[in-house]
Amino acid sequence: MINKFSILLLSAVLMAPPVLADLPTLASDDRGFVLSGLSPKAIQIRAESRKATVLRLVGRDDQNYADYLKLQEVRYGTGRFIKRNIYTTPALKRALWRPAKKNLKVSADFRLAKDRVILKYKLLDPRIAHLLKGKNGLIDIFVPSELYDSRKSYKVAIEKNDGTSKLIEKFISLRQAINRYKRDLEANGYWVKIYKIDGGDHTDIKDTLVQDEKYGLIGGVMMGSVPVAWYRNEDDYNGNPAEFPMDFYYMDLDGTWGDADNNGVLDSHEGDVAPEIWIGRISGSLPKTEKTEAQLIVEYLSRNHYFRTQNKLKFPQRLFKWSGGEPSYRSLAYHDDDYAWAGYSRYLDGYLTDTRLLNNDPLLTNEEDYLETIDTIPGGYWYSHLMAHSSPTSHSFDMEDAPGGSVNVTELNDNRKRAHFYNLFNCSGAKFTTDNYFAGLYTFGNKYGLGAVGSTKTGSMLEFDVYYANLSGSLMPEHSDLASDWDVVVGEKQTFGTAFLKWFRYLAKDGFDTDEIWWHYGMVYLGDPTLYPDWNLNNGYER
Structure with missing residues (x-):
């Protein structure tokens, strides 16, 4: 209630x-x-x-x-x-x-x-x-009272083109950062409710979202340790049961979610199973960074603000190759052996981004090469698409039939991850209830991250083309007749949240079969879902 x-x-x-x-x-x-x-x-x-x-x-x-x-x-x-x-x-x-x-x-x-x-x-x-001007709808923001009411202020720095740090915030509290984020959203045509949370559980969050749907709700942002919905799937990967945190419960406002044994863990989903809103999560315990969750959120929101409003001057330009005064968007697609097909990330090459650096050679993709690629390649990346076997706190690589090494928390934390946005095809890599979860380190534990899509369990995104076509507002020639089926508005780029929602709704058209449940029910978006995959659209400009 x-x-x-x-x-x-x-x-x-x-x-x-x-x-x-x-x-x-x-x-x-x-x-x-x-x-x-x-x-x-x-x-x-x-x-x-x-x-x-x-x-x-x-x-x-x-x-x-x-x-x-x-x-x-x-x-x-x-x-x-x-x-x-x-x-x-x-x-x-x-x-x-x-x-x-x-x-x-x-x-x-x-x-x-x-x-x-x-x-x-x-x-x-x-x-x-x-x-x-609030034509784009209502956004609910949820934040624990103890975080919002804290008076502690933080310094925030970004990394400049020469690799040195630049102080962009001398003293800013989480409350100030959240209220500034609210103003940024208003500049992009949204209106916002902020809820301080003190107690309650996932049903209280859901009730609030359902209540606000009639006022034009389009999405919710969970900041900090907001109550988590857990789901138990009895017939999961390899027929084994699995229990995992999910945000899909919050996205589907009119479906029937069951808890047969009344233990607080959801175990069934029926009725209209398609989601109505997107959810973004700005949270995570990352002790390896030696920073509190509040500090990480403040840094993320400050980075987000500068990306929206002052990116051409103060955001780390080393991420971009400039031409004629405009950034050149490029992406990294790193496919380990089991996912070597280049087509998984084909929309990154000339559609979502201008160019794609594709690493999918089974003889070359390994731990050492991956760390070097995300750290030392000059210029960095606008977008990173990683496909590798993973746990919440590791990546594992193969080299044909031999092990290719593993990336652990220390290596990933100590390595500069120079990309803004991520698609993490990594089982459980986005399990935000685990300390030092990798999706959190990519998105919140560095000076570059702004958003990531990933899974809290075994499984990840499939049907990448639907997601990327909506983000880019474009279709490859072979997909030109699929605009209606994929809900793509050609010529109109979507926010990451809207693209994620449309991708989920596409999968839900005929309901979810057993495989689709274990593949996709753990999918979450980390970061600010209102950002666009385009430099200028995030500053309140008309599309």
């Missing part, structure tokens, strides 16, 4: 223009009120009357209608808050008073359902005008 959460702030609702100070953090009161964004009904009202702008105030389902009567009228004062009816939420008073304009009157409209109180502004408030 949502009452196990402390709802922090839907900060997309009130963001001041440059001439006004930002609104303070608006915590919920003991009855769960929180300012929210424009509902479909509110948008309709706004369209009908240019003189009225509306906000929605959402309370818990178990609240009494009488509670809302306390909000019938408030008025802005000059220098102090003037209340017409008694209401006991100091944070709400501060939110209305601090950036107030003289004589701007607010009144509640109770004609709508009891859980949707509409506050009508008689004058257009510029603080919420930006919400009209």
Whole structure:
């Protein structure tokens, strides 16, 4: 139930223009009120009357209608808050008073359902005008209270073209980094809810996502140790049972998920099994980096911000080969012996990226060659597609019929992993509940990583073409008649989250058979799913 959460702030609702100070953090009161964004009904009202702008105030389902009567009228004062009816939420008073304009009157409209109180502004408030741009939908962000409330600040550095470090943040806390991330999302046309979590389990997260679907939810971002959904598949790889963490449970909002023995572990999935939203996870315990989870998240969000807004100046240009002032996108496709077919990553060659460095020679792909390739090849990579046998904390390579060595945690942590985005065809490599899991080291444990798709169990992605065609917004000639089947909008690149969602929905068209369950139910996206595979699209530009 949502009452196990402390709802922090839907900060997309009130963001001041440059001439006004930002609104303070608006915590919920003991009855769960929180300012929210424009509902479909509110948008309709706004369209009908240019003189009225509306906000929605959402309370818990178990609240009494009488509670809302306390909000019938408030008025802005000059220098102090003037209340017409008694209401006991100091944070709400501060939110209305601090950036107030003289004589701007607010009144509640109770004609709508009891859980949707509409506050009508008689004058257009510029603080919420930006919400009209939120055409891309709602994103829920979940973060544990202890992380969000921490006052500890961190320094953040990136690596420059010459290999030296450059300090980009002198003092920044996780709360500041998250709120800046929220503003970055708003610049790209989203509106955002941030939930502070204190207790609860995976069902509480799911209930919140389902509740927000009616408000245009497109995805959720889990930061830190958010409650995890576990799934047990009795007939998994080689017919053996397997238990693993999954985010697919959060992505499928209307399927029927069962827990037959009521032990908190899901064990069945029926009904409409296709996902409706994407989920991204920014988390992981990586003690090998000698950094706390909070510090790793701050560094990731700072790196993400600079990639979006100042990448041409301050992000490590050594990752790119420049031509005419624009970056040249190139990728690494490293296929070990069992996956040597070049076609697995063919969309990286001229579609998703300009060029592909393909390493798939069974005589050459091994531990030493891989570490050298990701570390010392001049220029680095925009994208890396790795196919090798793995565990959560190792890669194993073959050289024809002989072992080709293994990469362990120490080697991977000490090695510079110079790529932004990854497709990790590595069994269990994205098992984020394991300390020092490799997908976490690639994405969060270095100065370059921004996103990775991988699996928390035995299995990985298949049907790569569907994923890459949606990311690139293009089709190879032999796939030109598959745009509808793959849900590809030719000429329109998708975010990593949307491409991941479309890939999953493609697989779910006819349900999931036994093999597909053990291959794909552990698939997760790590990092920010709203990033595009294109330099400029991440800065709020139109596609």
